[in-house]
Amino acid sequence: ITPFELIPWLLGQFSSVREVKKNIQKLNLININFSEQLPLSPLHWLVADKQESIVIESVKEGLKIYDNPVGVLTNNPNFDYQLFNLNNYRALSNSTPQNSFSEKVDLDSYSRGMGGLGLPGDLSSMSRFVRAAFTKLNSLPMQTETGSVSQFFHILGSVEQQKGLCEVTKGKYEYTIYSSCCDMDKGVYYYRTYNNSQINSVNLSHEHLDTTELISYPLRSEAQYYAVN
Template identity: 40%
Template sequence: MCTSLAFPERGLYGRNLDLEYHFGEQVVLTPRKFPFAFHHHPALAEHYALLGMASLAGGVPLYAEAANEKGLYMAGLNFPGNAHYFAAPKEGALNLAPYELFPLVLGQCATVAEARQLLEQVHLVAEPFGPGYPLAPLHWQIAGPDGVLAAEPMADGLHLYEDAWGVLTNNPPFPWQQMNLNQYRGLSPATPENRFAPARELEVFGQGLGGLGLPGDASPASRFVRAAFYKQNAVFPEDRAGQVVQFFHLLDAVAMVRGSVQTPEGRWDETIYSSCLDVQGPPVYYYKTCESGCLHAVRFTEEAAAGREPVCHKPVTEPGFAEHTLA
């Protein structure tokens, strides 16, 4: 499942990773001189450094979301039933396996405009990382200071959409999600006028009545609407730490609580972690896990970026509390 949010004007990007299992995720900084190999493209011996959440496959980071040192962000989200990869390479195209998008886009592009120019050439080939690795059906959000894109691989090619809302969830495809917002144009954070019966007094019995009709379930369409509503109306404090905390409040509003969503296999779909990448300066990767609940920060360092091997941080999964004693 999953929800990704982008605030280009604030340099804040991140997501909820909703899944019924862990995938060996670690916060990984990939240095500039770590070589990325490709099936149908020359290897990248040198590239921008990347920081984000990934699993390591034979020492190679497979990112779920990341930002590069230039501030370009990318997240992959589940897109089953719609995602389409081609059986064979296409002559004259930029042929890539789905997992190769992260290193090529974030490794070479500093802006969304550069990413769009690259993605317009892409032909996605149905090639997993290796034997035994799944071919995940994905679509992607790409964001930077010059905008936000949604990239969706369909049977007729890779579609690129301007994502002015800065929101991406899962199915249906992005144009439907955007059109669906028209049904909620009457919602507001303010108390609504009495248009039902203006001649009669209808009592306002509590706050939040302007949001009546905002869907509260965990389906992708409902999360898209809810995320767009909260994001559009969010009020951020002046201080940077407070802005990061507010970003996590937005993610909390579309998170999956353990026990609320059951898969057909009888497992619990839940938000296993939430993340926020602050790219105003050298990237900082903030996260919290389902088990811990505390915010943690992993900072980009020039020393790690100048190395040759990925540097990893295992997410904290033990509950932590700031203890206070009453005198």
């Protein structure tokens, strides 16, 4: 199959990451563009269920499958290097660090959050991987669905890109078009867009899913404001 067919093929064939890992090695991705206007690009795929997460990468040697202990994925470089790069940030902490510079110098913790000094803040995919992993692994779990959804979007917000900061071609910029997540127990899909920070939801269980008809909803991409006065 082609790379742009991989996700629907996996969703249509398997019900767990374990099944994917067992069968993915039989797969061969072929070099066919979606169209002349949309040529193939190097892709990395994150596949997850309630129990585990893996990363699939297509390289010269074939398909590489990695267990994903951090549950995060960004673009290049390859995933094994992304994981190794986390070693460079092992001193990061969510608490105030101790002075290990020297016993001869009394250094003051003049601000909260100094355990995160050195956390990369640039827009490269490798830096965003580190920032997303640190944020996700240290964020507090919420006890309610609304709290969990809100926390999820705050985590993704730590690595979102704003218009004008990353030029792709002259006058065109890379930015976060949308963010989304899904409640796998209730089948509720949540999203927000660049121009509409309100969290919107689509409940899949409210539809007849055993059908060949495509079900779609208008994208709520315009800003929504709640007037308090």
